[in-house]
Amino acid sequence: MTSSASERPETPADRQESSLRSDPVDQLPKSWNPGEVETELYQGWVDAGYFEADPSSGKPPYSIVLPPPNVTGSLHMGHALDHTLMDALSRRKRMLGFEVLWLPGMDHAGIATQSVVEKQLAVDGKTKEDFGRELFIDKVWDWKRESGGTILGQMRRIGDGVDWNRERFTMDDGLSEAVQTMFKRMYDDGLIYRAERLVNWSPVLQxxxxxxxxxxxxxxxxxxxxxxxxxxxxxxxxxxxxxxxxxxxxxxxxxxxxxxxxxxxxxxxxxxxxxxxxxxxxxxxxxxxxxxxxxxxxxxxxxxxxxxxxxxxxxxxxxxxxxxxxxxxxxxxxxxxxxxxxxxxxxxxxxxxxxxxxxxxxxxxxxxxxxxxxxxxxxxRLSLQWWVKVDGLAKAAGDAVRNGDTVIHPASQEPRWFAWVDNMHDWCISRQLWWGHRIPIWYGPDGESVCLGPGETAPEGWEQDPDVLDTWFSSGLWPFSTMGWPAATDELAKFYPTSVLVTGYDILFFWVARMMMFGTYVSSDASLNAGETPGKVPFKDLFLHGLVRDQFGKKMSKSKGNGIDPLDWVDRFGADALRFTLARGANPGADLSVGEDHAQSSRNFANKLFNATKFALMNGAAPAELPARVELTDADRWILDRLDHVRAEVDTAFERFEFSKACEALYHFAWDEVCDWYLEIAKVQLADESHVESTRAVLGNVLDALLRLLHPVIPFVTETLWKVLTGGESVVVAAWPDASGDAADPVAAQRISDMQKLITEVRRFRSDQGLKPSQKVAAQLVGIEAADLARQVPATRALAKLTDPDADFTATASVEVRLSNATVTVELDTSGTVDLVAERARLVKDLAAAEKELAQTTGKLGNDAFLAKAPDAVVDKIRSRQQIATEEIARIAARLETMGQ
The missing domain is CATH 3.90.740.10 (Valyl/Leucyl/Isoleucyl-tRNA synthetase, editing domain)
Structure with missing residues (x-):
């Protein structure tokens, strides 16, 4: 009886073919090209339902409502910053085990949207009056369905992890009911009135x-x-x-x-x-x-x-x-x-x-x-308008911050908040437009008037007030109207008050103040008290970031021609590069300057991560259970301890909304410590049979945690690498890294620090000697045992490109390096490694260039007329060039002296 193919024993050839098919490296592209993978990755996340919030979940809630962009708008750098920071917070909390709701939507933008449609009509010589109110509004809805919401597609391009199933629009039926309910309650409470007051009047928009x-x-x-x-x-x-x-x-x-x-x-x-x-x-x-x-x-x-x-x-x-x-x-x-x-x-x-x-x-x-x-x-202009009486509302909004119900980050913005809400004037809420929430006041034939709530109808023959509400009225209800208020919904019970509001400090007084006034006003509403905590405020934390400026610190504007289209950066550098550039510059309350060099640097960072992970995979690295700490090398213990430290630093920074600190810590850990040092040491350890498996495990575990820590800010490259490295479903739903629980090893850290200093000094000496980076030089390491670095000798020699001395070794140069507990002298044989004639010629040429630079900068700095007109930044740059030239002359002169010149 013959066996089937599925029944025959596996042969070595089968195993080799299977190994080739399952090689993780084969699952990665040859190089990181974000444009080829970002769209598919994002749609995969949406299809998998990773961003959908479940109000029935037993997980602790974390909620953010997206500041609703105008339906006429498109993504600008301010939006991109906003969205990057909100997405980073949401993704991290999801990984920490929270039930996350990031709720998206758009504002109907009364003036802007009506203006767009009126301009379209004007092309055909028509005005809105030619159609009448109802037909014109139908045309605006048609425009909204066909052309509005461009920004929603752009949000997908940058990776916004919002719950698309809950997308809302300020003119939706549900939100319209919320607006009408709020107006009637405030009207009945005597907080809304009609009066002739002075307003900002636009003669063009009328x-x-x-x-x-x-x-x-x-x-x-x-x-x-x-x-x-x-x-x-x-x-x-x-x-x-x-x-x-x-x-x-x-x-x-x-x-x-x-x-x-x-x-x-x-x-x-x-x-x-x-x-x-x-x-x-x-x-x-x-x-x-x-x-x-x-x-x-x-x-x-x-x-x-x-x-x-x-x-x-x-x-x-x-x-x-x-x-x-x-x-x-x-x-x-x-x-x-x-x-x-x-x-x-x-x-x-x-x-x-x-x-x-x-x-x-x-x-x-x-x-x-x-x-x-x-x-x-x-x-x-003096005009008859509808107004909100703000005295009590503004006081409640101020008290919410004074009492700590809402915490402003940074605290330095609190005085501005109090200065505004404590001196607020009554708010004009009526607009002479057709597109918007129409004021629910009806007038009778004999001068009577009535305010109607949802579901109520006016007597026959009565006419509704022609004005609509200020857009800020409906957007002021956004944190709870989007969750179903005035009904008592599961969403309100689970996710309200929201966890944090992320927005620019420039709209602190307008949108934020109105949300706080409305939120505190309805705090006793049963629908907002369905959960354990009364809904006193619309958000517990208020994070205010600064404005995005160009690389010279100038405000971006169309007229100056210095604006940057974030989608252009996504096309050229990838969404991760855009996001990392913005998050890395985001300090609470401070403006950030960005330019193309920053985006390119962020793209290089993504490439560095990709190449490092690919190298690790090629060498069999994967997350695995680690051996006992005593079985690990000093370098292994050092990098694991550094990972623990950086994880804690990142956690603290995120909780304080210090995105820049989190990104800087991760950037330098990834680039300087993992890539520049541990990966290079790992190459040496992987050549030693006794350290192969433990090195693979340490490298795999470090990269696994690093990719998870980086994921909230750069989701696309981390998703691509993490899935291949770990075989996991998605880093989006992976757990946030925990502390190892191991005590740090200060002895290992000191040894690695000493080794790094020793290698760095030898590299500097080699550079001064004109040696090529790849050129190997024979050397003796005198005092290495006294410095407690005997076990670091293989890595030291490999990273400093030093070979063992042979029997004919003669030292022609030496480097003394003072370490923590001893001095190590590196004696080198550089004979035959340097072309002295060529090196002298190169140094003489460099010296002449440095002397010319010194003369030019000194001349400018000695010119009083120049100093009087030049901006401080220009003068500082020239002083810096002068200092560099001075130092370069001293360095070259010293080198020539050692060569006998």
Whole structure:
């Protein structure tokens, strides 16, 4: 009876073929090319469900909500930093055994999104009014489905481990219900009211805009001094100055300080307005600075924030002199119908014709607020809007930090937080847009009004308020609305309050403050108290990182042309390089500067890891149970102890949100200690049969732990290497490395430190002698036993490229190295290894170059005119070059002297 192929005995050839097929190295590409693997790796993680959160899990919860990017947005460097840090925190906590929810989503971005669609309509000569409100909103939804959310695909490119099944949008039905619920509760509690107040008005967008959408820029304008009252110096008059002379059409008073002797006799009198005929009273107010200008200021309550407050104090009339387009209107003057900028010229000319322009200063540099969205200068304008009364809400948000319910990292940002929330003004929440959450107030035919909650309907014939809510209102509910509030959901019970909010310090006052106000306001809600801990705050930790700047520390901007597209770096260097560059520069609250050199360095780091792991695999390294510590070499014990130390350092840094420290510790451990030292020592140990298996195990274990420690920041290369090294399912769901529990071996550490110093000094001497790095030189190691380095001799000789001396050995040079407990003298025979003539010629040439450099730098530093104009950074760089040149001259001269020159 013949046996089948499956039944025949395995032959040596079979075993060899099987070994070849299962060789781990064959599972790796020849070199690390991130673009070939990143997309497939990421989709594999998503398909495996690694990022999905289970609210029924018994694991401790860890939750982060993604600061929702605008639906119109695309990934910029600030986003990339945000996302890298959140992903690193999430991945590490998942490896530590937490049930992690990182919840993604987008903001409907009222102004930005409506503007995009309106511009598309304008191409065909259409406006939103041509379609009406409902059809226009349908078109915005169409745009959102077809073109919105570009950034979500870009998030996948950089490896965001978010739970895509829970993706939310601020205009989703559930979030809309949350918005309507919150509005009604606050309205019923008397916290939302309607009033005519001063707002930031955009004449182009024809809506009120928030403070965060106003950017102040210095512009060249004019300062006009004009005269109210008599044109005769000996008759009652007052001179005031303004950069916006057209607003004098809305002047209703002139203010002076009550103690200003120049004007005391005029307080309470009136002067005639030169165009409207209104009688303008002269009032006294402590706000006026008598030392500034003439000590008198014009008051236009409807078009200036400070004037508005003064108008309230003195019960002044507040005529609005511009319509919503920025056109002069309802003044009853010849200027009605003029654009505000044209009116500025015409009013000044008319005043000059009357002899009322006392002085003009052009150009006059002053700061003017501009709309971030449309670019035009904003107009402070009195307008009927909806407001949130913030006094109590802001106090609760401040107390949450004072009481430690929410901890701000870094603590240095706390004073800014308190300065803001303790002095917050009521919040304008209405916008004159069509796209957004419409204000749930309905008006009856006889002037009645009612606020409707979810599921409630208005009586027939009633009309809804046309305005929509500020985008910050809905995004302020984001931490709990995305988890199902106002319903009491399993997600809220498990994951709320969220663990940490990661965001830039630049929106501390806007988005963060609103989330804190809303979170503390609804803290008694049963849906937020379903868990063991009351939902007093929306997040327990608030980590504020800095801004990403270019390599010269300049703020990135389109106008400067110094912006960096993070996706360009992903294409060129890989997602890991982008992430490591950003995380390595991220210190709490501090800005970080990045450039292409940083990205290339990070790419080199990924390559270094790849090559090191590939070498280890080629030599049979794999994680395994280690022999007893006494059976390990000094180098083995040293690297394992260093791993323990670095793991603890990384843990501490992560818990303190010190990403830069964590990355620096891992970078130097991986590159300087594992790759530059232990791998080189391992090559020597692998050639010794008595150390082969233990070296493979130590190397495998160290790389296994190192890849896991690095995974949160550089997930793609670590996943590729870890799976091959360990045969594990995925490093995404691997356990975070634990401490070994072994006591550190200071003796082994000292021996390795002494060996490193000895090798480094010999290498430096060889370099000074002009020896090639690969050139081997015979040498005697005198005093090596006294230095307690006898067991390090093989590695020392291998790494310093020193061979054993033969019978004819004659020392021609020596290096003395003072170590921790003895001096070792390395006697070398360099005869025949150096071409003295060529070496002298090279040194003479190098000396001339160094002397030229010294002369040039000394000349610049001695030039007073240059020093007066050059930036400090340039001067410091030249001083550094001068110092290097000085040291190089001394080094070369000493070398030539030893050669007999």
């Amino acid at each position: 809506t009120a805009i928030s403070d965060i959408e106003v950017k102040f820029e210095d512009v060249e304008g004019e300062l006009v001094s004009l005269r109210y009252g008599s044109l005769k110096d000996d008759e009652p008059h007052v001179v005031v100055a303004t950069t916006r002379v057209e607003t004098m059409l809305g002047d209703t008073a002139v203010a002076v300080h009550p103690d200003d002797e120049r004007y005391k006799h005029l307080i309470g009198t009136t002067l005639e307005h030169p165009f409207t005929g209104r009688q303008i009273p002269i009032i006294a107010d402590d706000y006026v600075d008598p030392e500034f200008g003439t000590g008198a200021v014009k008051i236009t309550p409807a078009h200036d924030p400070n004037d508005f407050e003064m108008g309230l104090r003195h019960n002044l009339p507040m005529p609005t002199i511009m319509d919503k387009t920025g056109t002069i209107a309802d003044t009853g003057t010849e200027f009605d119908g003029l654009d505000r900028f044209d009116a500025r010229v015409k009013v000044r000319e008319a005043l000059a014709a009357q002899g009322r322009v006392v002085a003009e200063k052009r150009p006059y540099l002053h700061s003017v607020g501009h709309s971030e969205r449309s670019g035009e200068s904003i107009e402070p």
